[in-house]
Amino acid sequence: MEQRALRAAIFAIKAVILAPLFAAYALWCALSGWLRLSGRIQGAKRLLAPTISCPSCGRENALAGRWRCASCQARYQGYVGRCSHCGAGATFFPCEACGISIRLVL
Numbered sequence: 001m002e003q004r005a006l007r008a009a010i011f012a013i014k015a016v017i018l019a020p021l022f023a024a025y026a027l028w029c030a031l032s033g034w035l036r037l038s039g040r041i042q043g044a045k046r047l048l049a050p051t052i053s054c055p056s057c058g059r060e061n062a063l064a065g066r067w068r069c070a071s072c073q074a075r076y077q078g079y080v081g082r083c084s085h086c087g088a089g090a091t092f093f094p095c096e097a098c099g100i101s102i103r104l105v106l
Contacts, residue, residue, distance in 0.1 A: 071086055
């Protein structure tokens with residue numbers, strides 16, 4: 001009987017010690033997930049816009065047009081982010097005015 005009471009006491013002490021740690025971990029997971037989600041929403045808004053501004057000169061560059069794929073070297077018409085021939089994804093493209101690379105994904 002004493003051994004059972006001792007085990008129950010140890011279990012209760014562990015629960016009291018670990019409960020705040022699990023709560024802090026849950027809060028951390030929720031906060032990091034929220035920040036990740038908000039970043040992805042901002043990135044989606046940026047890529048769904050018809051133009052994107054150059055960080056260097058400020059000129060608006062169209063996201064739709066004629067592009068050359070860096071992977072397969074094919075020329076295609078359409079959205080800059082995905083080659084219509086090989087399906088390769090682009091992470092940046094050059095500004096039409098100054099040639100500085102503009103990141104597509106944040």
